[in-house]
């Protein structure tokens with residue numbers, strides 16, 4: 001535990017390895033974010049404590065951490081769904097948030113109607129809408145599913161439809177919350193590939209991917225490790241992977257003693 | 258720190274699925290069985306949590322007396338109820354069955370809606386043979402169009418329901434024999450010869466079994482209501498199993514469109530309907546999953562008192578409601594993120610009608626502006 005607090009202290013103060021001005025090269029910047037809630041008993045309970053996070057443009061970064069450490073809360077703060085109690089947030093616009101459970105996100109009866117749902121707020125012609133929907137579905141590898149009723153899709157396919165819905169809005173930042181929790185291995189890989197492909201094909205899209213599955217790290221350009229409401233470490237995936245494995249090993253030793 | 262445990266979940270991702278596959282329930286029960294067996298073996302000295310024996314029912318040897326087993330056991334019932342909820346393969350209300358695609362799947366949902374309405378209205382005021390014909394027709398259609406296990410299940414349930422209705426009504430519609438209310442005085446008083454009975458063997462009383470009797474009136478009431486019940490339930494479930502709820506919604510929208518001119522908020526109604534239809538599956542899944550959750554705790558129902566059993570059920574309902582509310586909150590949040598502000602006039606819904614109905618809309622005009630389907 002001391003080990004991790006030491007690391008956190010160094011990580012939170014140090015700017016990340018690229019030392020240019022944040023607003024230019026970083027799609028997501030969060031400085032000293034705190035988030036507190038007041039419980040029913042009237043106590044203040046802080047979920048995020050002084051979190052700082054920098055994500056470079058055009059990359060896929062993963063946010064890891066045990067359950068309940070505040071990953072979803074951090075993501076919602078970044079998405080603007082929650083107001084931080086303290087600290088400042090900058091995220092490139094337009095940004096989009098994809099929820100953990102695809103059943104919450106996919107609301108329309110057919111694939112194309114759902115992908116087009118987010119476009120309803122703009123004043124677009126039907127051709128433009130059609131073009132964007134087709135392109136977004138191409139990016140997630142489901143071009144032939146245009147007219148499919150949503151309830152005939154598997155979990156992973158629904159998740160990809162949700163991502164396509166975000167892409168159709170031509171957003172610059174994708175905030176993805178534990179998309180693979182409900183999926184089996186096959187679907188899981190499909191969704192990761194879909195995100196990676198769409199990043200590659202559009203060039204300028206940044207994604208922050210929340211997960212608790214270690215094996216997904218190999219697909220990332222960088223990773224952030226959180227624990228107990230604090231960012232403990234950030235850096236390249238292999239370092240984070242090693243760090244977590246070491247922690248697991250020491251934890252196992254503790255149990256076995 | 259907990260990531261170590263999570264690797265276990267990675268190995269069996271099904272455990273993390275929102276929707277439990279049906280085979281899982283068996284697996285889970287097996288798991289739990291093994292777990293509790295091994296626990297019992299390893300902790301033999303563990304005292305029982307509660308001793309439910311009723312003192313007066315226990316004789317000197319500590320054995321229960323015979324009469325106690327005749328009391329209906331609520332514990333057994335509770336377990337059975339939860340087990341059947343958790344193990345239900347499809348939702349209790351007939352859900353859409355996407356495959357195998359039958360001829361009924363390809364019928365336009367608007368036509369199906371009209372037929373549904375006709376089947377509800379027709380048998381009410383028609384001849385007995387007509388009613389019976391419709392029942393027979395629906396039964397044959399179900400047998401022909403649906404996969405075997407589905408129609409067996411459906412028809413079985415509907416026949417059971419209408420059968421019970423038939424028997425109850427046939428026996429009770431004219432149950433009290435009208436001993437007092439005879440108005441015509443008996444021939445002995447008037448001195449006139451008795452009215453000759455029908456040559457065709459007409460009998461008002463058809464069957465008499467002790468106190469029970471079946472009369473013509475009872476039979477007619479019973480057959481009418483049984484046929485009506487059968488027709489309504491079976492036609493509705495036929496329609497629901499072969500049509501997606503969204504298709505039905507868009508068919509309904511097509512019928513309601515003219516009402517727009519008299520100020521009916523068709524767009525709002527249909528969008529609300531669509532959202533609630535999306536929600537139904539979540540609700541059923543939630544009911545099933547929470548039941549599975551309770552079952553997997555391996556509650557020893559026999560050791561619970563009646564009040565405690567009721568308490569578990571109240572907890573169950575509360576859990577379902579709180580989960581459903583959290584789902585609703587998440588859906589609302591997701592829709593807000595996607596730019597929906599609760600106003601279906603400013604938020605266009607694209608591609609809804611054409612793809613959901615599966616046929617080109619009749620109200621579509623060639624001018625490109627109207628091609629974007631406003632809901």
Ligand SMILES: Nc1ncnc2c1ncn2[C@@H]1O[C@H](COP(=O)(O)OP(=O)(O)O)[C@@H](O)[C@H]1O
Pocket residue numbers: 037047065066067068069070071072073074
């Ligand atoms: N609205 C809320 N009310 C009370 N507690 C909350 C609320 N939102 C989050 N929490 C708590 O904050 C912690 C972090 O939650 P979350 O961000 O969802 O964690 P993660 O996504 O990393 O699993 C959890 O302990 C959770 O119980």
Ligand SMILES: [Mg+2]
Pocket residue numbers: 071072178
């Ligand atoms: Mg979370």
